[in-house]
Amino acid sequence: MSAANRARGEAALELAGETLRLRPSFAALVAAEQELGPLFELVERAAAGKLSLSDMAGLFWHCLADAPEGLTRERLGEAIVEAGLAKLSPVLGSIIRQILGGR
Template sequence: MANSERGEASIRIGARDCLLRPSYAALLAAEDELGPLFALVERASQGGLKLAEMNALFWHCLAKRDDIPRERLGEAIAAMGLAEATKPLRVLLGQILKGGG
């Protein structure tokens, strides 16, 4: 499903795997909400990324939101635990630094 070569990742929300795709439009929307993405990457590298920021970044990068409320995404992140949620986060942050979303 997710192609890491394209900077994609996946996250399990309920019973389905959902694609996280950091497209240009998604990253612009995330930046509008979260501020400069480079600062977000810095906070993450220093362990200062908030759960709400992770939720917002994942939300904007969801390829298909369909009927998924944002709160449900947050619940999925909390259920998987921060260690597991870090895996797709690393992919997205790497794509932000690398560019080409």
């Protein structure tokens, strides 16, 4: 997988020995919004410390660019739990900054 390109708003997510590239493209964010609700509400939940694990996994899933073959949403969720929230907070913050500020 190629490295994350910060100029495109991408973030690198290290999970289960793989580097996943997250790209909050328009299509990815629309898909996330359809599942998780309005993006501003998602950001507000995150700011209030009320973002659920399901919300985080859903946002990451929709923002995945070039997912490795065989990666399922369930496996992504398991890898998120294995990694822990402290490790994932900077990646989540990067995606949220892109939602709020754009590229």
